[in-house]
Every structure is written in C-alpha cells, then in structure tokens.
Amino acid sequence: MARLVQRLGLTRYEADEHYKKALMILKNVEKKNSTQTIDDAILEITYAIELLPTNAEYYAARGYFYLLDSMVREAKADFEQAQKIYPHEMLANYGLGVLAYRERDWDRALEHFQNAYYAKPERPETLYYLALTYHRKQQNAQASALMNQAEALFEQASNNKQKRHATSWIKEFDKLAQKQLPDQT
Numbered sequence: 001m002a003r004l005v006q007r008l009g010l011t012r013y014e015a016d017e018h019y020k021k022a023l024m025i026l027k028n029v030e031k032k033n034s035t036q037t038i039d040d041a042i043l044e045i046t047y048a049i050e051l052l053p054t055n056a057e058y059y060a061a062r063g064y065f066y067l068l069d070s071m072v073r074e075a076k077a078d079f080e081q082a083q084k085i086y087p088h089e090m091l092a093n094y095g096l097g098v099l100a101y102r103e104r105d106w107d108r109a110l111e112h113f114q115n116a117y118y119a120k121p122e123r124p125e126t127l128y129y130l131a132l133t134y135h136r137k138q139q140n141a142q143a144s145a146l147m148n149q150a151e152a153l154f155e156q157a158s159n160n161k162q163k164r165h166a167t168s169w170i171k172e173f174d175k176l177a178q179k180q181l182p183d184q185t
Helices: 001-009 009-030 040-050 057-070 072-085 091-102 106-119 124-136 140-156 158-179
Strands: none
Touching: 009 040, 009 057, 040 057, 057 072, 057 091, 072 091, 072 124, 091 106, 091 124, 124 140, 124 158, 140 158
C-alpha cells in the first residue's frame, strides 16, 4: 500500500500541502494578523520533511524559519542538509551567507551570497547582502553597484522600507568609494 501511495504521488502532494500551509502561516505571522506563531510554521514544514525527506527546499525553508526564530544551530543544520541534497539551493546558500555575515566571516558570506545570487539573480535580498559584504571587505564601488541593483528590485517589488534602506546605503558607499579613489593631483 505504501508503494501505491508513493507511486500515485500522494505523499508528495501531502508534503506540499504542509509546505504551503507553513508558508501561509509565516506570511500571516509577518503581517501580525494571526494567532499562530513561527513555531506553528516550523511544525508544518517538519511534517512535510517527514513525508518527503529528500526535498532540499523543505529543509532550507525550515532553516529560514529557525533563523527568524533565532535558533541558529538548528537553522545551520537545516541549511547544510539542504545543500547536501542540492548544493545550489538558493535559500540554503542565502541562509548560510546570513550566518557567516553575522559571524563576520566575510569571505564565506561572499561565497554563499554569490551562490544564492547565481541560483536566483532576481532576489533583491541577496543583492542587498552581497553589497553589504563587499562593503565590509572595503570594496565600496562594487557594493554601491550591487546596492543600486537591489534598490531597483525592491522598487519593482514595492518594498518601500527596504528600498529606503538601500538608498541610504548607496549614499554611504558612494562617499566611501570617493575617499578610496587615488588622489588625482
């Protein structure tokens, strides 16, 4: 019977339903219009993982939920598991980049953010963190160029708060880049 269920794809369907429910819970938690919590989202995605433990996206999503809930060790373990299953998983690379950035490991952060960018170049959050990482490495001209791209993508997505942050950073990076230019006299 288990083989029949698996062959019909019912396990995958049920796992995807739990995944979608977890994402909906997260969306409602972020909008603050729900009695549910991030823990409820973690529980739903855990059900999805139990049903389909070979799906890298599920591990990456749970890792992201853990990251939002400040459960760093659990987040890192899930991001790494996602990468074992699929090394190019965007969210896993992004999450590992965030963790490396927080640890001030700029080279490792840069590697993970670049991998996340190659997987999905249209994600402004990745460009934002890439720019910040280049800034930390004192490559402010590169940081400004990337932040300009992030700003444009935030504007397309109507994310005004992040766009304002990006605009502020661009001004800062440009000032710092000008200071880094060799004297023309």
